Amino acid sequence: MARIAWSEFGTRPEGAFLIVAEIGPDFGGGPRSDDPFDTARLRFAANLMVRTCTQSKLIGDFAVQPLRDSTALLIHCAVTEPADFARLCGVVGGIDIEPSPWRARRRFLLDETVHDALLAIAGPPDSRGAGRRARAAREREAEDRHHWGRVF
Numbered sequence: 001m002a003r004i005a006w007s008e009f010g011t012r013p014e015g016a017f018l019i020v021a022e023i024g025p026d027f028g029g030g031p032r033s034d035d036p037f038d039t040a041r042l043r044f045a046a047n048l049m050v051r052t053c054t055q056s057k058l059i060g061d062f063a064v065q066p067l068r069d070s071t072a073l074l075i076h077c078a079v080t081e082p083a084d085f086a087r088l089c090g091v092v093g094g095i096d097i098e099p100s101p102w103r104a105r106r107r108f109l110l111d112e113t114v115h116d117a118l119l120a121i122a123g124p125p126d127s128r129g130a131g132r133r134a135r136a137a138r139e140r141e142a143e144d145r146h147h148w149g150r151v152f
Contacts, residue, residue: 003050006065009078016078017085018102019092021045023073024111038073042066045075045110051122053077058084091117
């Protein structure tokens with residue numbers, strides 16, 4: 001099992017299976033006013049899918065791609081092996097949709113219930129270094145405030 005670039009599946013979708021996650025309105029606490037493009041929720045969902053695929057010990061290759069549709073936030077997860085597709089579909093549920101050009105496609109709503117099921121496999125996010133990054137950001141901000149000649 002190896003994570004590969006999404007572009008590799010783009011050149012040969014007929015050899016892979018696609019799982020499409022639509023991010024539910026209540027997922028991750030819902031949209032926030034300070035994040036108008038829902039970037040944090042989209043990134044969080046994509047990382048959750050990557051961790052789920054990694055911890056599931058998939059047989060074949062996989063790729064994950066976050067997308068913004070005109071009406072929804074989506075996470076595309078492509079896998080190469082039928083057993084991997086069946087294993088992930090067993091966890092997320094959902095419905096089969098028109099497969100073309102993929103070998104098969106499944107769509108599901110990523111809500112809090114599915115989030116809990118995926119989190120049971122994926123485990124919590126890796127937060128190593130979060131304190132160091134926050135401290136560096138605070139130091140940069142403090143340094144900017146004391147910069148001579150800066151107009152606020």
